[in-house]
Amino acid sequence: GENVEQHPSTLSVQEGDSAVIKCTYSDSASNYFPWYKQELGKRPQLIIDIRSNVGEKKDQRIAVTLNKTAKHFSLHITETQPEDSAVYFCAASVPNSGYALNFGKGTSLLVTP
């Protein structure tokens, strides 16, 4: 959605390197920020999320950081593997739309061996 901007649109890294995807949002009332991974031809799958009362969250090789003041949040993938190749979407909750999610336009991540 137009309220969530995501960069970069494409990202190519070598196996073992780190990947960082950044998002900004405009609605200050948003307070839930999930990240979804979508493999080719598949449905989006939640990989990690962060609530507004938390600044950072980590799950093995994946971490997300949130700066509510600046309205920025980022996804960090360390020690990337070829199976991390996919499209990643950030999203922000929309309180006045049934708490639907506004999605960024996605980042196509390619991890080369």
Added chain:
Amino acid sequence: NAGVTQTPKFRVLKTGQSMTLLCAQDMNHEYMYWYRQDPGMGLRLIHYSVGEGTTAKGEVPDGYNVSRLKKQNFLLGLESAAPSQTSVYFCASSFYREPLSGANVLTFGAGSRLTVL
């Protein structure tokens, strides 16, 4: 427990034809959503429902109608299909939102690919 099921998975329509996409969930979820996904555009919200008998417009509702007569089903209708509605349609559902954080974990269906000629 099938989760979120969408039918049909694929459909080709001619301009002006009508059709209905069905989304069914067996998780007793209150909230249901229809998104469309186009290359380079991410997922955009078409309509949503916060409970049986309720519907509301999302970001891109024009040309679509929805109904939620039963809690488990959310139907998306195209009355007169246009080539601009060629897309992959995803249905999603969620159980609740955490009151303090607003967290709303969506479970997606497998998608329905619609082509309008």
